Amino acid sequence: MLSGIAAPAPALDFTAEEERRILRHGPWPPALLPDPSNRVSGKPAAIAFGRALFFEPRLSTSGAVSCATCHRPDRTWTDGLPRSRGQRIVDRNAPGLFNLGFNRWFGWDGAQDSLWAQNLRPLLDAREMGVGPGGAARLVRSDRRLSCGYRRAFGAAPGADDARIFVDLGKALAAFLETRVTGRAPFDDFRDALARGDAAGRARYPAAAKRGLRLFVGRGNCTFCHFGPAFTNGEFADAGVPHFVEPGRVDPGRHGGIRKLRRSPYTLLGRFNDDARRSTAAKTRHVRLRQSNFGEFRVPGLRNVALTAPYMHAGSHETLADVARHYSTIDEERLHAAGERILRRLDLSARQRADLVAFLETLTEKEPRRQSVEKTGNAVCR
Amino acid sequence: MARWRLGGPVLAAALVLAVGQAAACPRPEGWTGGASIAGETWTAWWRSEPAPIPVGAHFSIRFHLCGPPVGRVGVRGWMPDHRHGMNYRPAVTLDGLSGKAEGLMFHMPGRWQLILHVRGAAGRDKLTAETVPE
Ligand code: HEC
Ligand code: HEC
Numbered sequence: 001m002l003s004g005i006a007a008p009a010p011a012l013d014f015t016a017e018e019e020r021r022i023l024r025h026g027p028w029p030p031a032l033l034p035d036p037s038n039r040v041s042g043k044p045a046a047i048a049f050g051r052a053l054f055f056e057p058r059l060s061t062s063g064a065v066s067c068a069t070c071h072r073p074d075r076t077w078t079d080g081l082p083r084s085r086g087q088r089i090v091d092r093n094a095p096g097l098f099n100l101g102f103n104r105w106f107g108w109d110g111a112q113d114s115l116w117a118q119n120l121r122p123l124l125d126a127r128e129m130g131v132g133p134g135g136a137a138r139l140v141r142s143d144r145r146l147s148c149g150y151r152r153a154f155g156a157a158p159g160a161d162d163a164r165i166f167v168d169l170g171k172a173l174a175a176f177l178e179t180r181v182t183g184r185a186p187f188d189d190f191r192d193a194l195a196r197g198d199a200a201g202r203a204r205y206p207a208a209a210k211r212g213l214r215l216f217v218g219r220g221n222c223t224f225c226h227f228g229p230a231f232t233n234g235e236f237a238d239a240g241v242p243h244f245v246e247p248g249r250v251d252p253g254r255h256g257g258i259r260k261l262r263r264s265p266y267t268l269l270g271r272f273n274d275d276a277r278r279s280t281a282a283k284t285r286h287v288r289l290r291q292s293n294f295g296e297f298r299v300p301g302l303r304n305v306a307l308t309a310p311y312m313h314a315g316s317h318e319t320l321a322d323v324a325r326h327y328s329t330i331d332e333e334r335l336h337a338a339g340e341r342i343l344r345r346l347d348l349s350a351r352q353r354a355d356l357v358a359f360l361e362t363l364t365e366k367e368p369r370r371q372s373v374e375k376t377g378n379a380v381c382r
Numbered sequence: 383m384a385r386w387r388l389g390g391p392v393l394a395a396a397l398v399l400a401v402g403q404a405a406a407c408p409r410p411e412g413w414t415g416g417a418s419i420a421g422e423t424w425t426a427w428w429r430s431e432p433a434p435i436p437v438g439a440h441f442s443i444r445f446h447l448c449g450p451p452v453g454r455v456g457v458r459g460w461m462p463d464h465r466h467g468m469n470y471r472p473a474v475t476l477d478g479l480s481g482k483a484e485g486l487m488f489h490m491p492g493r494w495q496l497i498l499h500v501r502g503a504a505g506r507d508k509l510t511a512e513t514v515p516e
Contacts, residue, residue: 024491224464224490233438235469235489282440286470286485342464 013202013210019194021217026191028229029181029369032101036275037268038116038171040153041178049149050176053169056146058139060129062087067122067129067173070094076307077180082315086128091245093315096308099301101178104234104283108297108313109257113284114273115177116170117266123166133166140165148381163265167272182303183365187213190362205362212359215352220327221342231302231363238296240330240343241312251313254296258289306361320360324353407448410480421507424449424500428511435515437491440470442484445498452476456499457483463493488515 014022040046053059057066070084071077077097079085084094092108100106106118122128123136131139140146141158150158150165153172158165186205193201216222227233236254243251261284266272268281275281297313311317317326328348335343348356407418407425416429428445435441443457455476459468472483488494491514498509 021491224492227491228438233489235438282485283470283487286440286472286487288469288471 014194014214018214018217021223022191022213023195024228025223025231026188026195026229028184028188028191030102030229032178032181035101035115035174035178035280036277037114037273037280038174039274040168040171040175043153043175045149046153046172046175047179048176049153050172050174052146052149053173054176058143059123059131059136059169060087061126061131061135065129067119070122070128071097076304078308080309082310084128086122086125087130088127090125090127091251092313093310095300096304097177098180098182099230099303100174100180102230102234102301105236105257105298107257109251109253109260110236110298111257111260111264112266113261113268113281114266115174116167116272117264119170119173119177120166120266123169133162136169137162137165140169145381152381164272167266170266171274181369183367183369185303185365186362187359206358208355208358209362210359211352212355212357215346215348215356216359220346220356221344222327224342225299226302232299234299236293236296236298237342238292238335239299239312240326240335241297241314241316243295243297243313245314250295252294253313254298255289255291255293258287258293261287262289302360303363304365306364320357321353324348324356327356328353407446410446417511419498419509419511421498421500421509423502423504423507424452424509426498426500426509428496428498435488435494435513437515438487438489440485440487442472442482442486443496444482445480447479447481447500449479449500450502450504452479452500452502454501455481455483456501457486458497458499459486459488460495460497461488461490461492462495464490491515 035041054067054071057063057069059066065086069086070079071094072079078094082093084090084092095108100115103115104110104113106112106115107121112118112121123131137158140150147158150168150172153175154168187209190202190205190209193204216226225233225235225237225239236257238253243253245251261267264270268275268278268284273281305311306320309319311320311323317323327343328346330343330345332343332345407420407427409416409418410427413427413429415433416427418425418427425448426445428443430441430443432441445455447455455474457472457474461467468487469489470485470487472485474481474483494513494515496511496513500507500509
């Protein structure tokens with residue numbers, strides 16, 4: 001072949017059923033609607049204020065840790081560590097912060113039912129930032145720039161109710177983080193070419209990625225959990241990853257998450273939900289606690305996954321090749337989800353594992369989407 | 383099983399069921415879509431809102447039963463190929479033979495069973511609909 005001209009792949013790459021499954025992983029990006037539980041969702045002044053808060057170390061008791069310590073913009077909004085370190089080390093791996101507006105639950109255990117509630121968690125946890133409602137409210141009231149940012153975002157000066165100011169900080173942070181949607185990836189071009197019946201567009205997708213994709217939607221059963229445009233069904237599963245934090249202490253995963261949710265004052269069923277109709281609270285009202293939730297973790301989305309090593313809830317897997325090996329050799333006896341059978345030991349060859357990785361690498365955005373926050377510069381107080 | 387040791391009355395009931403499968407059940411008035419499912423004692427019409435059932439989003443169902451009076455209805459989802467149910471517990475409200483279940487979610491694509499567990503003075507019944515969310 002002449003260089004630069006790829007050999008056209010045979011027209012019938014995928015069966016009709018495989019095609020149907022592939023198409024469900026798009027289109028990308030989906031429409032993002034404002035969050036009705038957050039009255040400043042989508043508001044430019046709140047996005048700008050949230051951005052300032054994200055980089056604010058005075059929201060930690062030591063004055064040295066900000067959100068960006070563990071969610072570094074230059075590292076795909078994570079930290080590259082197996083388990084994050086703020087004021088002390090925590091139990092889990094920091095997820096990259098993008099595509100959050102599509103989540104149903106937040107945190108690996110889904111202990112939070114909204115993005116704004118999730119943003120409060122590090123402010124409450126002394127291992128992370130730990131400033132707490134009183135400390136955070138004092139800072140916002142006393143600092144000229146922050147109180148000005150608050151006023152522009154919420155339309156009133158910070159009041160006397162510490163808890164309300166505290167939750168509002170979570171909401172401004174949410175307005176900022178929601179804007180972070182990943183850009184289109186090579187997979188999206190392939191998927192759309194498939195949808196259009198565009199053979200040339202389809203042929204541009206690498207053969208190894210196609211083989212990996214076939215495993216993903218086929219024998220691997222990956223698509224059942226890593227479902228939809230964000231490659232997660234938003235729910236929880238036991239993927240056979242050990243969950244000992246240290247000898248003698250386990251991470252209860254989803255079981256602990258539901259129990260925390262039920263004790264939290266910051267849920268969609270509580271007084272801080274700005275939506276009187278509670279239109280997004282059905283999940284919180286109906287969620288069910290079962291013994292099998294023990295050791296389940298949230299199914300992570302896979303967009304940009306090649307950029308967010310290490311992997312799994314406690315960073316136990318260093319590379320995507322390690323993850324492929326995990327699914328290939330998974331110990332079915334270890335899966336404690338009683339009787340459930342989605343995951344099976346796949347016994348993949350070295351080439352098949354490489355194919356799976358090649359596919360996962362095509363989920364990396366080609367160019368980061370421009371952040372709308374860049375257009376909101378004049379909303380920031382100086 | 384213990385139930386069968388009760389003898390006479392249970393056997394008689396079983397015979398009645400064998401001959402007279404659950405009563406015919408017309409589509410409830412005002413319904414356009416929906417499907418019917420028969421158990422041993424009751425038959426039901428049910429439909430989802432929204433229809434068709436979406437994958438990974440909350441939906442509710444309305445149902446209407448034909449048969450003897452009903453005391454309680456439980457609604458359950460089950461994925462037979464994977465052997466798991468739903469992560470959410472639906473809330474069922476019943477008004478005579480009609481009812482509504484809210485807060486259901488089928489969190490994976492594929493074949494699901496929607497199961498109505500019906501209880502009344504006439505006994506217990508299990509009505510199973512096969513469905514594939516879209
Ligand atoms: C000590 C490091 C650390 C700091 C500081 C930190 N985070 Fe995190 N972040 C994590 C870890 C670890 C998780 C996973 C937590 C879990 O599952 O329990 C997480 C999870 C999240 C999530 C949930 C993502 C998802 O997909 O569910 C959001 C949102 C988030 N952090 C935002 C913030 C914000 C906003 C701040 C500052 C107020 C912050 N984080 C500060 C480490 C940190
Ligand atoms: C039963 C549901 C389920 C299936 C099927 C499944 N996964 Fe996962 N996946 C998960 C869960 C849950 C996690 C997180 C587990 C943990 O941290 O304990 C995960 C984690 C991952 C991660 C790490 C992502 C990160 O950011 O840490 C990758 C990559 C991944 N899965 C790929 C796959 C591939 C490829 C397949 C098919 C071979 C697959 N998964 C099948 C549920 C599933």
